[in-house]
Amino acid sequence: MRWLIACVLAVSSSFAVADGPVYAELQFGAGGVDNSDLSFYPTFGSVNVGVYVLPNFGIELFADSGLTTDTSGDFELEMEQAYGIAARFQSPPIRGTQGYIVLGAVNFTLDQQASSAGALPASSINEDFTGARVSIGVMQRLERVRNMQVSFEYRHYNAGEPLRLDALVLGLRFNTP
Amino acid sequence: MKMLPLASAVLATMLLAACEGDSSPFEEAVEIRELNIASLSVLGPEITVDQLFLNIGESVDFEVQGTNTAAQLVELSAANRQWKVTDSSVATISDDGRLVALANGDVGVYVTIGGLDSDVYQLTVSDANLVGVNSITGAETVARCIPDDYQATGDYDDGTVRDLTAVAWSLAAADEGFATLVSSPDITVTLTGLNAGGVTLTAAVEGFSLGYDVAISDTLDSILITPGSATVDVDDTQNFVATGLYTDADDADTDRVAITESVSWQISDTDVATVSNAQGSGGLLTGVDEGSATLTASCGDLLAETQAVISVEESDDELAFNFGSFYQLDADSSGVFLRVSPGSSYSSSDQLDNDDLDWDVTTDEDFDPIELTEDGDNAGFIVPNSSTGQATVTVTDSSGNTASIDIEVVDN
Structure with missing residues (x-):
């Protein structure tokens, strides 16, 4: 019983002492899109704004915007934009490090262009997808900057389609005091 | 804890979010x-x-x-x-x-x-009603055993003319010995003339009908069955091919036309062998029991016969081609590989290396109807040589066993 009380106090105190309930995060991601036997690696930026509604459980809004396209074969692909809402589950901090899982609903847009080549005509495909977004990652609190953390996560977008979209994402997170 | 319902609602929304999008x-x-x-x-x-x-x-x-x-x-x-x-x-x-x-x-x-x-x-x-059969299109004159397609169009009360699909095609009772009809799933009917003369093709639909006279010319001189004879093991098969020799009144030349699928195949003794008249496998003979039988291909009252000897014997010193003893090659084709195995019937699992065999081609024609590659990786590959006609390819193995196959190049 004493162990249980100690754990509850530890969690409560870390929430109360560390950060305020609101946070924002800037992220840079490199996506991987597999289409048939072609692979594309476009990059994107992301902004998340969230609030903790329970200790280590937050609700956040996110928006992604494409930064660079990638070319494979005759095609150029961009992850044009994404937005959605997600729930964040994170572990209590251990020496400033926390693990987290983010589950969300997402709408994302992919844009694929093929330029004309000889007699082959140009083609353009811009398609919206709605589905789930799953992230798993770790955060490390910075020692010299208060209320700031860096994060690294693996992210998967799933719209129930054969076309696969994954990403590796680096982030900088600001917590209200 | 007030936020717990909100959190639950958000999670539920995410879980229920339907996937959309098409990759x-x-x-x-x-x-x-x-x-x-x-x-x-x-x-x-x-x-x-x-x-x-x-x-x-x-x-x-x-x-x-x-x-x-x-x-x-x-x-x-x-x-x-x-x-x-x-x-x-x-x-x-x-x-x-x-x-x-x-x-x-x-x-x-x-x-x-x-x-x-x-x-x-x-x-x-345009929602409209049929008011009559407008026309029947197709050849006015056909040659015996060369099928031709016919279609019918109808007049509609909005002034349009449309193809008719649900047509009941028929020949007059007196014409039935002169031609046969086969309706296709699409808008066509196929008429095959059997005997020289004239028939009236009738299209009937929704109480309307129209007749169309078709003349059947007498240009079919004879029917050639190839191979002329064959030995077939019990339960083995042999393809026979019927070639029509046609002479146009204005043209002294004889045209060879493959009519295997439009002749009627008969076998004199079905205890010895059976022969198929089914579309796509016409002329396919299957050995039933040892004996001999006469195979007949007819177009109306014109007959051609050949002897098919059915044998149960199998010898080790025989060679067999993948196409039996006869193969019909389209003059427009890019060619075909001949394959050989030991035994009286071909077995792909026992196939010999074409490069280890001696190949030879002979013909009675003035111009070789085929070209044969005799060695290398393409040994046994035959290609048509811009001319119709017949040739014989003979193959010999290292033991001196030989087999021959007749190749007929036709202009389909």
Whole structure:
């Protein structure tokens, strides 16, 4: 019983002492899109704004915007934009490090262009997808900057389609005091 | 803890969020680029009139075809594509290209594959009633045992002329010995003349009918069955081919035409062998029991006979070709490989290396109808040589065993 009380106090105190309930995060991601036997690696930026509604459980809004396209074969692909809402589950901090899982609903847009080549005509495909977004990652609190953390996560977008979209994402997170 | 219901609601929303979006255009874009497809065409149902008209409620299936950068046609699947209509109040179309007419009006059909739009196929929905059979199209004169297709069109009370689909085709009772009819699933009927003379082809639909006189010319001189004889093991098969020798009144030359599928095959003793008259396997003889029988191919009252000897014996010092003892080669084909195995019937599992065999070709024609590769990796490959006629290919193995196959080059 004493162990249980100690754990509850530890969690409560870390929430109360560390950060305020609101946070924002800037992220840079490199996506991987597999289409048939072609692979594309476009990059994107992301902004998340969230609030903790329970200790280590937050609700956040996110928006992604494409930064660079990638070319494979005759095609150029961009992850044009994404937005959605997600729930964040994170572990209590251990020496400033926390693990987290983010589950969300997402709408994302992919844009694929093929330029004309000889007699082959140009083609353009811009398609919206709605589905789930799953992230798993770790955060490390910075020692010299208060209320700031860096994060690294693996992210998967799933719209129930054969076309696969994954990403590796680096982030900088600001917590209200 | 007040936020717990909100959190639960958000999680539930995420879990219930339906997946939407279609990634197939991305894959299709790669597919058509790999096939070098420069343009797409929508193929409608076969019609003989200028434009397709539909009544409300009728449906038709569309296909799609690509043209590559070498101007060659490329078959593409019509299934699971982004089929579209220009006016969804007039017609709807499924992902598999099935259009259903909803209301009167003009509508275009097109398909988008990998971001590439096809041309637009125009049709008109006009709810109308049939008021008569307008015409029957097809050859006025046909040769015996060379099938010809016929179609009928109808007049509608909106002034349009349309192809008729649900037609009951018939010949007069007195004409039935002169020709046969086979209706196709599409709008055509196939007439095959059997004996010289004239027949009246009648199209009847919804109480309307129209007759069409067809003359059957007497240009079929004889029928040649090849091979002239054959030995077949019990339960083994042998393809026989019927070639019609036609002489035009204005042309002294004889034309050879393959009529295997349109002659009537008969066997004198079905206890010895059976022969098929089914479409696609006409002339296929199957050995039943040891003995001999006479095979007959007839076109009306014109007969050709050959002797088929059925044997149960099998010898180790025989060679057998993959095509038996006879093969008919289309003059326009790119060629075919002959394969050989030991035994009296060919077995692919015992196939000999063509490069280890001696190949030879002989012909009685003035000009070799085939060319044969005799050695190297392409040994045993025969190609037509711009001339119809017959030749014999003989193969000999290292033990001196030989086998021959007759090759007939025909202009189908």
